[in-house]
Amino acid sequence: MTAVKPVLDAYLELNFVLILSVVLWFAARFVLSRTSMRLSFSDQFRLLRALVLCLMLSPLLAFGAAHLFELLWPGQPMAIGDVAVAAYLRGEIALPATQFETLLNTRQRWVEAALDGRSVWAIAALAALALVSAMLVIRVIWAALQIRQTVLDSFLWKRSAKVDVRLSDHIKVPFAVRGLRRRHVILPSNLLNDRHELRFAIAHEFQHVRSGDVEWELVLEFLRPLFFWNPAYHILRYQFERLRELGCDQAIVARRRLDTVDYAKCLLDYCARTVSRERPQVLNVALVNGSKAKRVLRQRVIALADGPKGGHPLHAMVLSFSLIFAIVLAWGSASLRETDGWSQDRLMLSTVVNLERLERRNSGN
Amino acid sequence: MTTPRAMRKKKTTNLLTEVELEFMNELWSLGEGSVRDVLDRLPPERNLAYTSGATILRILDEKGFVESRKDGKTLIYRPLLDKDRYQARSLQNLSRTLFDNTPASLVARLVDDAGLSEADLEDIRALVERRLQNDSG
Numbered sequence: 001m002t003a004v005k006p007v008l009d010a011y012l013e014l015n016f017v018l019i020l021s022v023v024l025w026f027a028a029r030f031v032l033s034r035t036s037m038r039l040s041f042s043d044q045f046r047l048l049r050a051l052v053l054c055l056m057l058s059p060l061l062a063f064g065a066a067h068l069f070e071l072l073w074p075g076q077p078m079a080i081g082d083v084a085v086a087a088y089l090r091g092e093i094a095l096p097a098t099q100f101e102t103l104l105n106t107r108q109r110w111v112e113a114a115l116d117g118r119s120v121w122a123i124a125a126l127a128a129l130a131l132v133s134a135m136l137v138i139r140v141i142w143a144a145l146q147i148r149q150t151v152l153d154s155f156l157w158k159r160s161a162k163v164d165v166r167l168s169d170h171i172k173v174p175f176a177v178r179g180l181r182r183r184h185v186i187l188p189s190n191l192l193n194d195r196h197e198l199r200f201a202i203a204h205e206f207q208h209v210r211s212g213d214v215e216w217e218l219v220l221e222f223l224r225p226l227f228f229w230n231p232a233y234h235i236l237r238y239q240f241e242r243l244r245e246l247g248c249d250q251a252i253v254a255r256r257r258l259d260t261v262d263y264a265k266c267l268l269d270y271c272a273r274t275v276s277r278e279r280p281q282v283l284n285v286a287l288v289n290g291s292k293a294k295r296v297l298r299q300r301v302i303a304l305a306d307g308p309k310g311g312h313p314l315h316a317m318v319l320s321f322s323l324i325f326a327i328v329l330a331w332g333s334a335s336l337r338e339t340d341g342w343s344q345d346r347l348m349l350s351t352v353v354n355l356e357r358l359e360r361r362n363s364g365n
Numbered sequence: 366m367t368t369p370r371a372m373r374k375k376k377t378t379n380l381l382t383e384v385e386l387e388f389m390n391e392l393w394s395l396g397e398g399s400v401r402d403v404l405d406r407l408p409p410e411r412n413l414a415y416t417s418g419a420t421i422l423r424i425l426d427e428k429g430f431v432e433s434r435k436d437g438k439t440l441i442y443r444p445l446l447d448k449d450r451y452q453a454r455s456l457q458n459l460s461r462t463l464f465d466n467t468p469a470s471l472v473a474r475l476v477d478d479a480g481l482s483e484a485d486l487e488d489i490r491a492l493v494e495r496r497l498q499n500d501s502g
């Protein structure tokens with residue numbers, strides 16, 4: 001149990017940071033909606049990727065932030081629990097000491113209850129979480145096998161240094177995927193019939209490959225079994241997929257000078273074909289994504305019509321926001337950490353609690 | 366980006382896609398031919414790129430429906446499967462997938478079709494009678 005507790009603590013902290021990331025993203029979106037980045041979805045997507053990267057690196061960022069804080073303000077509390085204890089001792093929180101300590105140790109109490117095996121409910125909840133996680137892992141493996149079979153059954157059409165373009169009789173929607181060594185763009189073989197659509201599909205999937213979206217899809221899908229129960233994961237995932245497609249469309253139209261109306265028509269046509277869900281829905285990035293196509297398609301067409309045609313990426317703004325994300329998540333992650341219970345303030349709180357209990361006992365006698 | 370020149374191992378597939386069937390029909394009519402020969406026989410409105418045509422024939426080669434030989438710098442393709450055999454295979458598949466594996470249902474649907482003329486029905490009767498005589502003889 002002593003070995004499991006730090007892991008469970010770290011996991012809970014990561015879930016809190018995930019929620020903080022979503023709050024941070026919506027705050028950033030509110031600010032962005034008042035700037036020139038409002039309709040620049042490629043830049044917004046880069047920003048979101050920076051946020052997810054900060055989220056994944058948050059344990060390291062927290063470590064760095066805690067050390068920096070100690071250097072700048074030695075002896076000052078950084079963890080939110082310690083800040084609360086200091087505020088309590090200054091008399092800024094009006095609660096009985098025992099009640100305050102119970103509130104302060106809520107997380108520790110829950111973790112211990114989950115690990116000591118005495119609560120049937122805690123065991124049932126942990127078992128249910130483990131079961132769903134296992135099912136999600138099996139789903140990912142199953143999708144990977146299906147994709148592998150699709151790649152094996154397809155026909156190699158063209159090959160570049162890193163990407164194979166393949167044709168398949170068994171798919172209706174083009175998608176990009178990566179294997180252990182190479183990336184694959186899989187196109188329906190009937191696309192050879194239509195030069196126009198073929199050009200759009202290749203441009204779209206190559207843009208995904210160029211942006212590293214295939215690798216991001218893998219990372220996010222591998223995180224699903226860990227965070228599936230956290231609504232923040234699903235919100236972040238939806239935002240990610242939405243911006244991935246909006247940004248990809250804008251980048252293609254800007255880069256290849258494709259006709260926006262023709263491109264939007266191609267998207268609509270493909271959306272109509274995704275009613276049948278013969279393709280694995282995870283581990284790949286498709287031209288249109290079956291389950292969310294309708295919801296996102298309207299936004300994609302509007303973005304194509306209203307979005308900036310070309311223009312320079314807003315590097316300075318993306319960098320500034322990324323820096324803010326890193327600072328806030330580093331601070332947030334460090335504040336959420338459990339600190340050792342033997343700081344001066346904690347000892348004082350413990351003394352006050354003991355005195356309160358003693359007083360209660362004496363008055364009871 | 367390069368186009369793979371050598372074909373990989375044959376991939377077994379029973380049925381042709383729509384565009385492959387279109388190409389096979391032209392090759393069955395030609396006997397054998399190059400990519401250009403096949404493309405020249407397609408309706409002008411198809412407007413198919415040469416590279417697309419070459420890819421379709423390469424896939425047919427990989428699937429084992431045609432074989433290719435070099436004639437100078439040009440690849441000449443020849444069907445490996447007769448049209449009759451493919452028709453039979455295609456009908457067997459249709460019977461299995463759409464008519465619960467009962468060929469009689471397939472024929473019944475065909476005969477009920479209002480599009481058949483008297484002459485067509487006579488031809489069908491003659492075919493059935495000939496087949497019955499052959500089987501009993």
